[in-house]
Amino acid sequence: MVMKIRLARFGRTNSPFYNIVVTHARTARNSRPLEVIGTYDPVPKKDSYDTSGRLHKDIKLDTTRAQYWIGVGAQPTDTVWRLLSMVGILEPKFRPSAAENQPKPPVAKA
Amino acid sequence: MPPRIRSSPGLLLNRAETSVLLHNAQPSPAAGRPWAAAATTSSSSSSSHYSPQCVSLLPQHHQQTSSFSTTASRDLSRNRTKFWAFLKKEGRDFKNAPGEPKYLGDLKGSKEKRHAPFPNNPTYKSEPVLSDVARETIWREIMKQGMPLKAVSAKYSVDMRRVAAVVRMKEIERQWEADHKPKALPYAKAITSMVPQHSLSEREQPFEPVNDVHVHSYTQQQLFWPASESREFTRKDAAEAFGEHILPPDEKMRIPELMQLEKDINAGVEKHEAYKSFLDATRESELQIANRERTRLMKEEANKTRVDSGRFEFRFERFNADNVGKNGRARKAVGWRYGVPFSDRRRAEVKIPTKME
Numbered sequence: 001m002v003m004k005i006r007l008a009r010f011g012r013t014n015s016p017f018y019n020i021v022v023t024h025a026r027t028a029r030n031s032r033p034l035e036v037i038g039t040y041d042p043v044p045k046k047d048s049y050d051t052s053g054r055l056h057k058d059i060k061l062d063t064t065r066a067q068y069w070i071g072v073g074a075q076p077t078d079t080v081w082r083l084l085s086m087v088g089i090l091e092p093k094f095r096p097s098a099a100e101n102q103p104k105p106p107v108a109k110a
Numbered sequence: 111m112p113p114r115i116r117s118s119p120g121l122l123l124n125r126a127e128t129s130v131l132l133h134n135a136q137p138s139p140a141a142g143r144p145w146a147a148a149a150t151t152s153s154s155s156s157s158s159h160y161s162p163q164c165v166s167l168l169p170q171h172h173q174q175t176s177s178f179s180t181t182a183s184r185d186l187s188r189n190r191t192k193f194w195a196f197l198k199k200e201g202r203d204f205k206n207a208p209g210e211p212k213y214l215g216d217l218k219g220s221k222e223k224r225h226a227p228f229p230n231n232p233t234y235k236s237e238p239v240l241s242d243v244a245r246e247t248i249w250r251e252i253m254k255q256g257m258p259l260k261a262v263s264a265k266y267s268v269d270m271r272r273v274a275a276v277v278r279m280k281e282i283e284r285q286w287e288a289d290h291k292p293k294a295l296p297y298a299k300a301i302t303s304m305v306p307q308h309s310l311s312e313r314e315q316p317f318e319p320v321n322d323v324h325v326h327s328y329t330q331q332q333l334f335w336p337a338s339e340s341r342e343f344t345r346k347d348a349a350e351a352f353g354e355h356i357l358p359p360d361e362k363m364r365i366p367e368l369m370q371l372e373k374d375i376n377a378g379v380e381k382h383e384a385y386k387s388f389l390d391a392t393r394e395s396e397l398q399i400a401n402r403e404r405t406r407l408m409k410e411e412a413n414k415t416r417v418d419s420g421r422f423e424f425r426f427e428r429f430n431a432d433n434v435g436k437n438g439r440a441r442k443a444v445g446w447r448y449g450v451p452f453s454d455r456r457r458a459e460v461k462i463p464t465k466m467e
Contacts, residue, residue: 010446012454019445036445037431044422048466056423060444062431086417087426 001025003074005066005084007040008033016042020061020080022069037065040083063087211236211304225306240268240276240317241307248273248310249280260365260392267316270364323362328353367391 002025009029011017018040021033044055066089070076076084078093085092186194197205204212213236215226225236240248248266251257252273259277263270286293308317335351337343349358360369367388374384415426434443439450446452454461 008446010452017446032448035431036434036443038429039445054423055421056425058425058427060427060429062429063426065431083424086419086424087415 003034003069003072005037005069005074005076005080007077007079018042020083022065022074025075035065035069037062037069059083061087063089210306223306236305238306238308238317239302240272241309242302244308244310245276245280248276252277253281258389258392258396260367260396261389263320264365264368264392266310267318267320268310269318269320272318320365321363321368323359326352326356328356365392367395 003022004025005020005022007018008021008023009016009018019033019036020038020040022035022037023031023033027033038059038061041058044057046053046055061083066084070084070089076090081090081093084090204214210223213225213227214229215224215232215234224232225238226232226234227236228234244266248262248268251262251265252259259270259273262268263273266273268276283293308314310317329349329352331352333351337347345358345360349356360366363369370391371384371388374387375381379387413428415428417424417426429444431444434440439447453459
C-alpha cells in the first residue's frame with residue numbers, strides 16, 4: 001500500500017494544529033498513524049518583547065525519520081513537500097523562479 | 111505578582127477627597143449645584159451621584175432632582191441622616207487627615223495605626239506598598255550602581271521577585287517617557303493616596319520577610335533516627351535523614367549568602383569586609399544563573415533551523431520521534447496524542463494559562 005507523509009489536523013475550530021504523520025494512504029485522516037514525525041502549527045506568532053512585528057511559525061520535525069521514509073518511497077503531500085524542501089530533504093516543487101523558467105506561450109499578432 | 115492590597119475607596123476619606131470637599135463648599139458659578147460641572151459631562155442619572163465616595167462631597171442634605179422633574183425630593187433616609195451626623199462629629203477627623211490615608215478602622219482612640227479599612231473586620235489590614243521614591247531607589251541601585259538583585263533585596267527586605275518587578279516597571283516608565291507616551295499620573299496619585307506607603311527607611315518595620323523557608327512536607331513527619339551521643343548532628347544531617355533530596359534550611363533560604371555573612375561576622379571578620387564578600391557571592395550567583403540561562407538558550411538555538419520565506423520565518427526544531435514511550439503515548443512525546451481525551455476535555459484540570467510568553 002502507498003505510504004504517505006501528510007498532515008493530521010488536530011486542534012479546535014479556528015485553531016488548527018497538525019501532526020506530521022507517516023501513514024498508509026487509504027486510512028482516515030486522524031486515525032492512528034505508523035509514526036508521528038513532527039508537528040506543524042500553521043498559526044503565525046510574534047516573539048514576545050519583539051516590536052518589529054515579524055511573524056514566525058513553529059515546526060517540530062524528526063529529520064532523520066523524514067529522510068528515511070522519503071528514502072523508502074513514502075510520498076509526501078504538497079504541503080509536507082513544501083515543509084520538507086525548506087530543510088533540504090527534498091527539491092523544492094513550488095518555487096517562484098520555476099514559473100519564470102517556463103517557456104512562454106507565443107503572443108498572437110494582429 | 112498578585113496585588114497585596116484590596117482597599118475600599120468607599121470607606122476611606124483622605125486628604126485628596128477632603129480638598130475636593132472644601133473646594134466644593136465654596137459658592138461656585140454652577141447655580142448652587144456644586145457637582146453640576148461634573149454632572150454635565152456624564153449623564154444626569156442619579157446612580158453615579160450617590161456612590162459613597164461622591165456623597166461625601168455633597169454639602170447639601172437633601173436629594174437633588176433633575177431640573178425638569180416635578181417630583182418632590184425625598185427626605186433623607188435614616189441611614190443617611192446618621193451618616194451626616196457622623197460627618198459632623200467623629201467624622202471630622204477624617205476631613206483633616208494629614209499625609210497618610212486614615213481608615214475607619216483606626217477610629218477607636220488607639221494611637222497605633224492598624225491600617226484597618228473595615229471597622230467590623232479588624233483582621234483585615236491594608237498592606238503598605240512601595241512608594242515611588244523607594245521604587246526609584248531600588249531602580250537606581252540596580253541599574254546605575256550595578257548592585258546584585260539579591261543584595262538589594264536583602265538590604266531593603268523586599269522580595270527578590272518584587273525587586274525585579276520594580277526594575278522592569280521603572281524601565282517601562284522610562285521607555286514611555288522617552289517615547290512621549292502619556293502616563294496616568296492622576297490615577298497613580300489617587301491610588302497612592304489611598305494606601306499606606308513604605309519608604310524603605312530604617313525607622314520603619316521591614317517591608318516584608320525575605321528569609322522565609324518553604325517547609326517541605328517530608329520534613330513535617332515525625333522521625334526516629336538513632337544517632338550516637340558523641341556524634342555532631344547538624345541541620346544538614348537532619349535534612350539528609352528526612353530524604354536525599356531535602357535541603358537544609360541554610361541552603362533553602364532565598365538568599366543563602368546571608369547565612370555566610372552572619373557566620374563571617376560571628377567569626378570576627380570586619381563588618382564591611384564581610385559585606386564585601388557577601389556582595390561578591392551574590393554577584394557570582396547571579397552570574398551563574400545568567401550563564402546557565404545563556405547556555406540553555408544556545409543549546410535550544412543549536413537545535414533549530416530558521417528558514418525565512420519572506421512572509422514568515424519557519425522555525426524547524428529537531429527532535430527524536432522514537433521517544434514516545436512503551437505504548438506511544440508518553441507525555442513528553444511530540445504532537446497530539448492518539449487514544450486519550452484531549453487536555454481541554456479532561457475534568458478537574460485548570461485551563462487558565464499560568465504563563466505568558
